[in-house]
Amino acid sequence: MIEDEIKKANVEAMKRRDTVARAFYSVLMNKIMLEKINKREKGQELVDADVSNIVQKMIKELTDERDNYAKAGHNEEVENITRQLELAKTYLPKMLERDEIKKIIASLDDKSVGSVMKHFKANYNGQVDMRLVQEVLKEFA
Secondary structure, eight states: OHHHHHHHHHHHHHHHTOHHHHHHHHHHHHHHHHHHHHHHHTTOOOOHHHHHHHHHHHHHHHHHHHHHHHHHTOHHHHHHHHHHHHHHHTTSOOOOOHHHHHHHHHHOSOOOHHHHHHHHHHHSTTTSOHHHHHHHHHHHO
């Protein structure tokens, strides 16, 4: 499970005294714990797709943060955040490519926007960029 890999990486970062990685893993593990609590309240279990979604959200947050530091001219922070982004990307599953998305959409009977989006959300959650799905779907219209 991705969560276990993250915990092991956190321990390794502590052993190496890697403060940049430790900061990243601490925030990520806290977000995972919060999601676990939310799921438990609903009677559900945390799965890898949930962790992937958390990582994707963190990547977006870190990218915005890096851009803001770049505008302010804080190059050291930009480097640290870039390194954290690299760490985050290692925990994402292989994302579906445009051609793979086309094939999947072509195989569907109902190509309406709602139906296609539901299909990808249910079957490929965390493995696909939903914006890319929308772009590819427009080609079928």
